[in-house]
Amino acid sequence: MRSDLLEKENNTNNKIRDLQRQKIKFAKWVKKNLLILLASIPIPSP
Structure with a gap:
């Protein structure tokens, strides 16, 4: 569960970058x- 959230956050950060x-x-x-x-x-020319 924990690593899933981290991966989601990572993907979001990569998209933003x-x-x-x-x-x-x-x-x-x-x-x-x-x-x-x-x-x-x-x-x-004037």
Whole structure:
């Protein structure tokens, strides 16, 4: 019974960690692509 609870908690912690890792990956990807997008926009000269 005890080890079952521990395993459940472990699985939950792993899922949370995976989600956080995906969030960080996504944030980096967005930042990179935003920079590329901004760099490709021609700035009209005044």
